[in-house]
Amino acid sequence: MALVYLKNKTNGITYVYESENYWDKDKQQSRSRRTCIGKLDPQTGAFIPSKRLNKPIKPSSSKADSTSVTESKRHYAGATFLLDAIGNKLGITADLKKCFPEQYDQMLSVAYYLILEDHNPLIRFPKWASTHKHPYGKDIPSQRSSELFASITEEGRERFFRLQGRRRTETEYWAYDTTTISSYSECLNQVKYGVNKEHDPIPQMNLALLFGEQSNLPFYYRKLPGNISDVQTVKSLIADMEFLDYKKIKLVMDRGFYSEANINALFQHHLKFLIGVKVSLKYVQSELETARTQLQKWENFNSDYDLFACSRTITWKYTQHRPYKGDVLEGERRAYLHLYFNKEKEAEDAMKLSRLLTRLKQELESGKRDPAHEKAYAKYFEVTSTPKRGAVIRPKQEAIDAAAKNYGYFAMLSNEIKDPIEALAVYRNKDLIEKAFGNLKERLNFRRMEVSSERSLDGKLFVEFVALIYLSYIKKEMQEKKLFQRYTMQGLLDELDVIECYERPGHDLRFGEITKRQRELYELLEVAPPSSL
Structure with a gap:
């Protein structure tokens, strides 16, 4: 018997049916019987068996189970097995299935290809698909991939952001930053000339990204016109956070996002923040003048970072313009100004x-x-x-x-963190988002946008983002287990990619031989190895 998943358009619930094929002698054609055996939990995607069943039936996670195999096949499956396990652990597969029930397996297959085939364009997907076991299990021609990208809706993306955001801890800071992606296309509305860090003399668009600092995983992005500066994006970010219903938000940003209006907006929406500020600002200079001598005393020296640090409690002059009342609300808010001095x-x-x-x-x-x-x-x-x-x-x-006079000094502002060294540790961990941008541009082959329509761009960018979640998890585990001393990321994936699996009609999926080194890699990445002979 095969399992069929059908979503009820009225209540949005996905029901699971057991489908049995049989031959109708009277009509001389194949027919099927379907029996509802349960449904999927709207929040977690877990299977909830029907109450009338004597015992729960666990549906297969793959559309192509052993009973549906019609011919013998041999595929590479060691690396895709790893990605399957990561997707289940992080809730990526469940969230995608919930948001894109018709396309999620194709989206995962494309994401797997982008991860495993470093720098290869999608035109080579058919060759990879024919030799690897992957969620969709079939080829996705170039034209079909364009249709796939165009079919990914804004509603589905927002729901995915909401679900992934809920899986992130509410106690961690979220690193927020932007990067530029260049394009030669004249058909994309948000591609504009602007200033970027790489000094590319071609039009571009900006990409804003949110990362969890403890999880080291991205869970939200937004594309912006190429001529929008960082400081202009903060209020839109705040609006998005409210729309996606994220709770207890804590943001860490560099000084490119600083402005009095943005700080007032963060206070207004009761958000916690840590942000870099320019030493040349008047109120920073005022505090620094009184703290210079004290700051460079030995008691304020931190040997871990080789610098001097101290904090000052300040009063922020808060203002809020209220157009609906035609007035300006003024008040005072407590904040912590962290000052640092480094000889180097x-x-x-x-x-x-x-x-x-x-x-x-x-x-x-x-x-x-x-x-x-x-x-x-x-x-x-x-x-x-x-x-x-x-x-x-x-x-x-x-x-x-x-x-x-200001050589060697730098400063940060927070409305929560009181200790300057704790603030510095949180702020420096923000570097992970810069490395994520590198993965997105280099490894995922997204430095130049090779799309010609807005819908294709939006869809491809989303699938690239899904792939980035997997890469970020693998990179985090490799760093924690010190695997980069022995492997590059591509080298580790290649080590697992050679493991084969066998599918035969009427038999369960079977994996080939797994070496001791491969088994250890799975365990270090916190994934149970597949069972082999």
Whole structure:
């Protein structure tokens, strides 16, 4: 007997039926009988047997069980077995099945391919599918993959974000950051010219990503126009958090997201935050002036990070514009300003400014002024011209000394974390999101968007995001178990990928020989190895 999953469009519940095929002699055709044996839990996706059954029947997790195999097959299955186990552990498979009951297995197969075949384009999927056991079990031609991406709805994506967000601990901080993805396409509305970290001279779009700092797993993303700055995205992020019904939100962000309006918005929505701030801000300078001497005392030195640290409790001047009442609500909020001083950073800052001043002076002397440097010219140099001597360039020593005064210092602001070292540890863990962007662009082959329509872009980006969850889990486990000392990620996946499985009509799925090293890898990744001969 085979199992059939049917979703009731009225109540949204997925019912599980036992389907038995038989030959109808009168109509001279094959028919089927279906018996409802239970349903899937709306929240967890777990099977709930019907009360009339004497004993629970556990439905198969695969559409192609041993009774449905019509021919003998041999496939590589060691790496996909690992991904199956991770998907079940993290709830990815259950959440996708709940959100995309008709497409989830195809989406998983494409995600598996992107993970296991490093840098290979989707045009090579048919070759991979013919040699590997994967959730869909069949080929997905290039045209069909475009249709698959276009069929992934916004409603389904949002539901998946909501389900995955609930699986993340509410006590951890969520790292928030953006990256740019370049494109040559002229058909995508959000592809715009903007400033990116890689200085690509082509249009781009931005991608915002949320990561759990303890779980090291992503659970939310949003694409943005390429000309939107980081500071403009925070209020939209807050609105999304409310819409997705995330609770007890704690955000950690770099100083590119800082503005008074954003801090006020975070206070207004009762969100906890830790954010980098510029030392040049007036209230930071005011606190730093009174703390400089105390800050660099030995008692404030931390040997783990080789820096000096202290905290100041400050009063934030809170304002809230209320258009519906036509007024401005003012008040005070408590916050913690964390100040740091690092000798190595002091030397780096001094060297950086010296190189900048040398470059600016050369540009002024040659007459090849850079429009982007006009403010810096005016800040650090006084340029005069005489008939005999021509242009005379004099440094503004007061401005240079003022900049040097802040060498080696940096600061952070929080409305929850009181201890400066705890704040620094949380903030530095934010680096994991930068590494995730690297995985998305490099390993998942998404540095350039090879799509021509908005719907295909949205769908492909979502499947790439699903693949990123798996990669993030594997990377976290490899780091904790120190597996990177012996393997690259691709090397580890290749080590497992050579394990074969055998399917024969009327027989259960059987795995081939598994070496001691392969078994140890499964166990270190916290996955029970498949049973073999």
